[in-house]
Amino acid sequence: MIDSFFIFCSMATAIVLEAAPFLLLGSLVGALFEVFVSDRALERFIPRNPVVQVLTGLVAGMILPTCECGVVPIARRLLMRRVPVRMVMVYMLAAPVINPVVLLSTFVAFQSDFSMVGLRVLFVAIPACAVAFGLGDAKAHDVLRLPEPIQLRMHGIGEPSVHAHEHAHEHGCSCAACAEGEQQRSRLMAVLSHTALEFLSMGRFLIAGACLAAAFKVFVPAGILRVFADSPVLSIACMMLFAVLSSVCSEADAFVAAGFSMLPRASQLAFTAIGPMVDLKLIGMFMATFRGRISIALVAIPTALVFGMSLLLHWLGGWA
Numbered sequence: 195m196i197d198s199f200f201i202f203c204s205m206a207t208a209i210v211l212e213a214a215p216f217l218l219l220g221s222l223v224g225a226l227f228e229v230f231v232s233d234r235a236l237e238r239f240i241p242r243n244p245v246v247q248v249l250t251g252l253v254a255g256m257i258l259p260t261c262e263c264g265v266v267p268i269a270r271r272l273l274m275r276r277v278p279v280r281m282v283m284v285y286m287l288a289a290p291v292i293n294p295v296v297l298l299s300t301f302v303a304f305q306s307d308f309s310m311v312g313l314r315v316l317f318v319a320i321p322a323c324a325v326a327f328g329l330g331d332a333k334a335h336d337v338l339r340l341p342e343p344i345q346l347r348m349h350g351i352g353e354p355s356v357h358a359h360e361h362a363h364e365h366g367c368s369c370a371a372c373a374e375g376e377q378q379r380s381r382l383m384a385v386l387s388h389t390a391l392e393f394l395s396m397g398r399f400l401i402a403g404a405c406l407a408a409a410f411k412v413f414v415p416a417g418i419l420r421v422f423a424d425s426p427v428l429s430i431a432c433m434m435l436f437a438v439l440s441s442v443c444s445e446a447d448a449f450v451a452a453g454f455s456m457l458p459r460a461s462q463l464a465f466t467a468i469g470p471m472v473d474l475k476l477i478g479m480f481m482a483t484f485r486g487r488i489s490i491a492l493v494a495i496p497t498a499l500v501f502g503m504s505l506l507l508h509w510l511g512g513w514a
Contacts, residue, residue: 205408212449218393219295225388248326251281255289261443262290262470266479273334280326287322290444290470303448317467321496337488426508429461437469444470460508471496
């Protein structure tokens with residue numbers, strides 16, 4: 195029993211130590227974009243064609259990377275700045291996976307397996323595009339859960355006040371060097387603060403997920419593991435449920451999934467695909483931010499598609 199406990203501690207620690215640098219890097223990159231990139235700058239790159247809008251939203255995470263814990267507030271701000279709904283929705287679902295940090299962490303976690311990286315992107319891109327195209331030409335007030343007065347003023351929200359702008363220049367030091375130095379220090383502190391809060395907030399989920407993965411591997415009897423391994427339906431469903439409940443950040447979840455090496459690869463892929471689109475914290479944010487039918491669609495469509503695609507991959511691709 196003592197030996198098993200030490201093995202459990204070693205496995206959990208190894209998963210956390212492997213994943214923590216990527217979680218920290220993701221937190222830092224997200225903080226840099228939060229502080230230095232304005233919503234207005236993003237609006238300049240909005241295409242007019244609906245298909246191009248969806249494709250742009252799909253790859254926007256390569257430019258504006260974020261994990262799933264911070265993507266819903268960003269999506270809400272973009273919607274209130276009149277960014278097209280289809281573009282925002284596909285970005286919200288895809289960006290936590292289709293970004294450089296997560297792609298690199300997946301590549302490292304699965305020992306340089308390009309197929310896992312490519313299939314993870316595909317398994318996220320298809321549900322994201324399905325949700326985006328399904329919403330059609332919906333407007334922000336059709337999807338957001340907002341009080342009626344705010345809906346009526348949607349087009350004015352977020353616009354800077356001319357008087358406030360003029361007033362801001364009436365006070366403060368007139369020395370340009372002092373003003374610039376103070377602004378840089380303020381931005382640096384904001385970046386460090388965002389990074390630390392994000393890392394500490396999501397680190398607990400990483401530790402919990404690593405402990406569950408290690409406990410499953412060490413303490414669950416081999417006979418039960420064989421039942422999971424021999425049943426693709428059961429293994430995929432359980433790994434998807436585990437992803438939703440554990441809520442591990444997308445920068446680190448590939449390392450947790452890789453810890454379940456005794457299960458079929460399709461179930462590990464399902465874990466890495468569904469978690470960044472649907473987990474407990476996201477479900478709560480969906481319900482608080484979007485209207486009821488939109489929240490249901492954001493959970494049901496990715497879940498059904500990821501489950502179906504994972505089964506199909508297992509049966510046709512022989513991913514045992």
